[in-house]
Amino acid sequence: MAEHFLEDSVSAVAVRIDAEHPSGLVFDPHQPQLRVTDLGVVRGDGVFETMLARDGQVRKFEAHLQRLARSARLTEIGIPPAESWRSAVQRGLDEFRNRGGLPDEVTIRLTATRGVDGEPASDDPAFAGTYWALLSPVSEEIKAKRGAPIAVTLLDRGHDATAAERAPWLLLSAKTLSYAVNMAALRWAKSHGFDDVIFTTSDGHILEAPTSTVLLLRKNPDEPQRPTLLTPILETGILPGTTQGAIFTAAERAGWNLGYGPLTPEDLYTADHLWLVSSVRLASPVARVEDRELAVDPTWTQKLNEFLNQDLPVQHPTT
Amino acid sequence: MAEHFLEDSVSAVAVRIDAEHPSGLVFDPHQPQLRVTDLGVVRGDGVFETMLARDGQVRKFEAHLQRLARSARLTEIGIPPAESWRSAVQRGLDEFRNRGGLPDEVTIRLTATRGVDGEPASDDPAFAGTYWALLSPVSEEIKAKRGAPIAVTLLDRGHDATAAERAPWLLLSAKTLSYAVNMAALRWAKSHGFDDVIFTTSDGHILEAPTSTVLLLRKNPDEPQRPTLLTPILETGILPGTTQGAIFTAAERAGWNLGYGPLTPEDLYTADHLWLVSSVRLASPVARVEDRELAVDPTWTQKLNEFLNQDLPVQHPTT
Numbered sequence: 001m002a003e004h005f006l007e008d009s010v011s012a013v014a015v016r017i018d019a020e021h022p023s024g025l026v027f028d029p030h031q032p033q034l035r036v037t038d039l040g041v042v043r044g045d046g047v048f049e050t051m052l053a054r055d056g057q058v059r060k061f062e063a064h065l066q067r068l069a070r071s072a073r074l075t076e077i078g079i080p081p082a083e084s085w086r087s088a089v090q091r092g093l094d095e096f097r098n099r100g101g102l103p104d105e106v107t108i109r110l111t112a113t114r115g116v117d118g119e120p121a122s123d124d125p126a127f128a129g130t131y132w133a134l135l136s137p138v139s140e141e142i143k144a145k146r147g148a149p150i151a152v153t154l155l156d157r158g159h160d161a162t163a164a165e166r167a168p169w170l171l172l173s174a175k176t177l178s179y180a181v182n183m184a185a186l187r188w189a190k191s192h193g194f195d196d197v198i199f200t201t202s203d204g205h206i207l208e209a210p211t212s213t214v215l216l217l218r219k220n221p222d223e224p225q226r227p228t229l230l231t232p233i234l235e236t237g238i239l240p241g242t243t244q245g246a247i248f249t250a251a252e253r254a255g256w257n258l259g260y261g262p263l264t265p266e267d268l269y270t271a272d273h274l275w276l277v278s279s280v281r282l283a284s285p286v287a288r289v290e291d292r293e294l295a296v297d298p299t300w301t302q303k304l305n306e307f308l309n310q311d312l313p314v315q316h317p318t319t
Numbered sequence: 320m321a322e323h324f325l326e327d328s329v330s331a332v333a334v335r336i337d338a339e340h341p342s343g344l345v346f347d348p349h350q351p352q353l354r355v356t357d358l359g360v361v362r363g364d365g366v367f368e369t370m371l372a373r374d375g376q377v378r379k380f381e382a383h384l385q386r387l388a389r390s391a392r393l394t395e396i397g398i399p400p401a402e403s404w405r406s407a408v409q410r411g412l413d414e415f416r417n418r419g420g421l422p423d424e425v426t427i428r429l430t431a432t433r434g435v436d437g438e439p440a441s442d443d444p445a446f447a448g449t450y451w452a453l454l455s456p457v458s459e460e461i462k463a464k465r466g467a468p469i470a471v472t473l474l475d476r477g478h479d480a481t482a483a484e485r486a487p488w489l490l491l492s493a494k495t496l497s498y499a500v501n502m503a504a505l506r507w508a509k510s511h512g513f514d515d516v517i518f519t520t521s522d523g524h525i526l527e528a529p530t531s532t533v534l535l536l537r538k539n540p541d542e543p544q545r546p547t548l549l550t551p552i553l554e555t556g557i558l559p560g561t562t563q564g565a566i567f568t569a570a571e572r573a574g575w576n577l578g579y580g581p582l583t584p585e586d587l588y589t590a591d592h593l594w595l596v597s598s599v600r601l602a603s604p605v606a607r608v609e610d611r612e613l614a615v616d617p618t619w620t621q622k623l624n625e626f627l628n629q630d631l632p633v634q635h636p637t638t
Contacts, residue, residue: 014355034353034360036333036451041353041432043498044363075499076506113360132355156486159477160521167475169504178497179362180394185488187395202479 011103012136013095015088017080019122024088026095029134038130040113044178046129047071047079052138052279053106056093059279061086063242063314067175068110074174078125079112085133092135103137107280113177138280147305149287149296150195150276154265155185157199157207161262164237172237182210196276198268198289206232206263212278213241216271217300220257227272227300228257234316236262243277245314250307252315265289273300282308330422331455332414334407336399338441343407345414348453357449359432363497365448366390366398371457371598372425375412378598380405382561382633386494387429393493397444398431404452411454422456426599432496457599466624468606468615469514469595473584474504476518476526480581483556491556501529515595517587517608525551525582531597532560535590536619539576546591546619547576553635555581562596564633569626571634584608592619601627 014029027033039045048071049064058064065082072079089108096102115121115129122128164172171178185197198214199207206214218228229251231244248258261267268274274286274294283304285296333348346352358364367390368383377383384401391398408427415421434440434448441447483491490497504516517533518526525533537547548570550563567577580586587593593605593613602623604615 012356029355032351032353033355034351034357036348036352036430036453037331038353038360041357041360041365041430041496042428043502044496045499045502046360075503109361111355111360134355155488156482158482158486158489158491160479163475163477163521167477169474169500169507170477171500171503172477174499176499177360177363178499180364180493180495180497181489183362183364184394184490188488202482 012134013092014135015092015095015133017084017088017127017131019124019127022080022084022127024084024091024133026091033132034130035116037116038113039115039117040111040130040177042117044176044180045075045077046111046113046177047075047077047175048109048111048177049175050279051108051110053093053108055104056102057311058089058108059308059311060242060246060314063245064110067240067242068112071174071176072112074171075176077112077114078128080126080131085110088133089135092133096135105138105143106135107138109134111177142280146282147285147298147301149285151193151288152196152198152209152276152286153189153192153194154200154290155188155197156202159201159237160203161201161205161236165235170237173234173239175239179210185210196284198276200265201236204264205236206265206268207236208232208238208241209276212276212281212284213239213244214263215244215247215275215277215283215304216263216268217273219272226255226257228259230259230261230263230267232263233260240316241277242314243279243282243308245316246312247277247304247307249312249315250310253312254307273297275301275304277304331453332411333454334411334414334452336403336407336446336450338443338446341399341403341446343403343410343452345410352451353449354435356435357432358434358436359430359449359496361436363495363499364394364396365430365432365496366394366396366494367428367430367496368494369598370427370429372412372427374423375421376630377408377427378627378630379561379565379633382564383429386559386561387431390493390495391431393490394495396431396433397447399445399450404429407452408454411452415454424457424462425454426457428453430496461599465601466604466617466620468604470512470607471515471517471528471595471605472508472511472513473519473609474507474516475521478520478556479522480520480524480555484554489556492553492558494558498529505529515603517595519584520555523583524555525584525587526555527551527557527560528595531595531600531603532558532563533582534563534566534594534596534602534623535582535587536592538591545574545576547578549578549580549582549586551582552579559635560596561633562598562601562627564635565631566596566623566626568631568634569629572631573626592616594620594623596623
């Protein structure tokens with residue numbers, strides 16, 4: 001689903017972080033803020049996170065900050081400490097309140113770029129780049145679309161399942177700004193009658209979607225209330241999904257079974273249910289993969305979203 | 320060679336193109352010009368070209384404009400017509416003259432992004448995005464480094480030789496702003512004692528370097544003045560190199576033999592000479608690939624650079 005990056009651009013709020021403003025400074029995102037020499041735009045050389053705040057509470061904040069730090073480490077980009085990001089986001093939320101009202105749901109995007117080449121913004125590596133948080137109300141359109149069944153095509157991501165381990169320079173598990181391929185895959189899907197994409201390795205393993213994580217459910221005939229949730233292993237070179245991780249924690253507490261698998265397209269076709277999960281869209285049920293129909297059950301989708309409402313710590317096999 | 324993007328940022332000149340200024344408007348690149356919501360920085364969603372102007376003459380201008388248009392087509396980004404880009408570059412060069420002197424060599428980078436999401440800059444698709452040319456004097460350091468032998472490591476690009484044909488959404492032959500992997504590969508090389516990288520496919524084919532094209536020379540014992548130049552085939556998913564293409568045209572006129580090959584590392588090791596060629600660095604002789612030494616002969620390097628001085632039309636097997 002090639003959702004717009006900005007759900008509601010008119011009322012967006014932006015907060016930048018720099019050495020002089022380590023707690024954040026509100027600015028108008030409709031005014032130019034970046035130089036054309038910023039490596040973020042010159043070479044997609046930066047990292048980001050997208051989070052959801054509901055009623056002023058940022059979901060999975062710690063997990064997003066940890067993943068941002070991990071992406072920054074993988075790309076060797078210095079970033080401000082977690083308290084700077086937390087403070088900047090708080091200032092952004094306060095700005096909404098000052099303007100007359102905090103929307104019930106706000107998308108928050110944290111971005112860090114390597115900054116202007118050869119001109120570090122500060123001698124302190126933690127503030128040498130360009131950093132900002134962008135907050136925008138989640139649109140009614142996005143809210144209305146949640147839970148709507150989607151059709152997905154499987155697209156080859158080009159590399160095999162061992163590339164991430166043998167070639168760290170491919171940054172396969174870093175969330176960088178270099179998303180042109182993700183966007184091209186979504187355009188391809190749209191133009192071929194699909195809503196979204198699940199990437200596969202060249203040797204037939206399931207990876208992830210361009211902006212979400214794959215999650216499947218296998219029913220347990222002996223204990224219908226304790227199904228099994230499965231997601232692809234991280235070693236194939238995917239982002240550790242914060243939404244999947246939070247669902248897993250809650251599901252485990254509810255007595256469900258969890259699994260991390262090398263998954264194949266056949267696993268998707270034979271799943272009882274399949275979702276793409278992400279921070280803002282939440283759990284999107286998949287009704288079709290290529291030409292194969294899949295059962296959609298709103299009860300299970302609702303259950304996953306209830307798990308997310310608990311906002312529990314994120315669980316991954318490797319963290 | 321992870322050269323700086325901006326060789327001389329202080330005296331850089333920038334010219335933007337929009338519907339109101341289709342011939343370009345000079346602006347100060349030290350002032351913010353881009354919104355943080357521009358998809359160029361949000362998702363590395365844009366395309367670019369880097370060219371060299373010597374004594375005010377832009378080399379291979381037509382080939383660069385054609386490749387920019389090709390990248391834009393592959394990414395479905397509308398861009399201004401060629402005359403807009405030509406005019407903008409001319410205004411940039413004139414700005415140097417107005418300031419007191421045109422540098423003998425100027426790097427010119429043309430950039431086109433998809434613009435601000437959901438807010439096209441114009442109803443005309445050719446002006447809906449964000450467009451600018453950035454001109455900066457080639458530094459003395461870059462000039463001094465030209466011709467210096469370099470050591471290169473071979474790094475796996477992850478995909479096999481057929482990925483480009485079977486998976487067009489990977490944009491393997493488009494020059495997009497999503498260059499984070501190219502930069503990560505260069506950092507990897509530097510930290511392992513190399514100057515640059517030659518990417519290979521997972522099945523052992525030679526691709527390209529992160530910011531240049533691979534060119535090798537095989538001597539011809541029967542006719543020493545008519546050696547053979549070889550470069551990788553485009554079908555493996557590489558950028559059509561404008562510098563390689565201009566060298567080929569001149570070499571052919573000089574009676575040299577040309578070849579486009581599926582090339583392997585062994586072809587590099589057994590080449591008589593090897594270069595990485597690009598618009599600004601020109602021909603950089605490779606003295607070592609991994610732990611294999613290669614002969615460097617300044618005479619041949621000079622010959623290639625003389626070919627470039629002729630600024631002939633670019634020649635590719637598929638164009």
